[in-house]
Amino acid sequence: MRVLLLNQFFWPDVAPTSQLLTDVATRVAEDGHDVTVICGKHGYGGIDCTEAPPVRVIRLPELAFGHGPISRVASYASFFMEAAFATLRVQKPDLVVTMTTPPLLSLVGFLAQKLRGSRHYIWEMDLYPDVAIDLGVLRRHAMITRLIARIAAHPRRKAEGIIVIGECMRSRLIAQGLPAEKISVAENWADGALLRPAHRVGHKSLTVIYPGNLGLAHDTDTLWNALRLKTGAAPARFVFVGGGARQEVLRAACEREGVDAATFLPYRSRAALNELMAGADAGLVTLTDRCLGSLVPSKAYALMAAGLPIIYIGPRDSTVGRLIERFACGWQLRCGDSEGLVALLSTLAHTPELVREAGARAARAFELHYDKPIAVSRICRLLGIDAVTPKAALADTKSVGGDGPLQREHGYPQ
Secondary structure, X not given: OEEEEEOOOOOOEOOHHHHHHHHHHHHHHXXXXXXXXXXXXXXXXOEOOOOOXXXXXXXXXXOOOOOOHHHHHHHHHHHHHHHHHHHHHOOOOOEEEEOOOXXXXXXXXXXXXXXXXXXXXXXXXXXXXXXXHHOOOOOOOOHHHHHHHHHHHHHHHHOOEEEEOOHHHHHHHHHOOOOHXXXXXXXXXXXXXXXXXXXXXXXXXXXXXXXXXXXXOOOOHHHHHHHHHHOOOOOEEEEEEEEOHHHHHHHHHHHHHOOOOEEEEOXXXXXXXXXXXXXXXXXXXXXXXXXXXXEOOOHHHHHHHOOOOEEEEOOOOOHHHHHHHHHXXXXXXXXXXXXXXXXXHHHHHHOHHHHHHHHHHHHHHHHHHOEHHHHHHHHHHHOOOOOOOHHHHHHHHHHHOOOOOOOOOOOOOO
């Protein structure tokens, strides 16, 4: 089968969508399929040191990606146009998979479906224009917003299938009138061969790590107020590894106010990130209430792979909230509950056995459900690529059967 995958970022970039697509591309190629990836020449984050996937890569000369709104839109637009022409020039693919960087990239997949007879699946990482509306970039009832929504809906209705990364995201699309049977949920993953639990020794303070982008969709106000409230009452420190608009604001605020309980580091490869996680006790995940269903934070899986329990600030009905509820692998707080966060940090700092127990549950849940071979097999089955390597087949059997859902254990702070 000839498979065409499209996303602006791909190996060796360490952007989350790049890493996920690289995992799928590698697996599909190793199963004997002819895989081509269309991506951009310019990167988003750092450089991944893992081995190059055995696929054909077409790197397009799009404008360099920037984090400002004008440069980002220009980069998106240039890649979109180049990708459309490249898709029409390559040998006819049997299957086209489009991700959502840039937004509306599914239109290119629809073009291949309409003009070349290819099967088209949309792998939704973020919902557009929902994200832009939720973040206040677009006004909900503006004419341009309604136009973008109609444009985005057309390839969704025509696609053979839509893969979303959380039940909350699926619910949003169903509410917009898309047929439920067309939408499948396949949560994201981490690589258990690169991220794994480490033997942790006791620290004088609780170390909480936040890996990845800290952007407009993430709640930093609760964290910032907690950092100011803490004033030494809760011996905890935070390590932020990555980038994003909110990280820069938070860094500047810490420098301005003399808050020294937070350290800021640039993006790291998955292998290097494992070393940093080995020195942490817990991981942090945040999401603003307004982005429920339009975004799903996927860093939770990397934290679980490293055996770290999750401190989650955000709506309970999100995928992360349900994950914590199902596996008892962390603690949830409402957005704005800074005092609750301070109290939780204090409890965890003085009761390390609670952290260890929740971390063990996180590692077990990851092993059964979210390791790379298991999760990539889910994607391949949804795409109709049924060949399964023995290792992945064994792992997926554990996911479906195994011990079943891990039950909640009482006696730890919520």
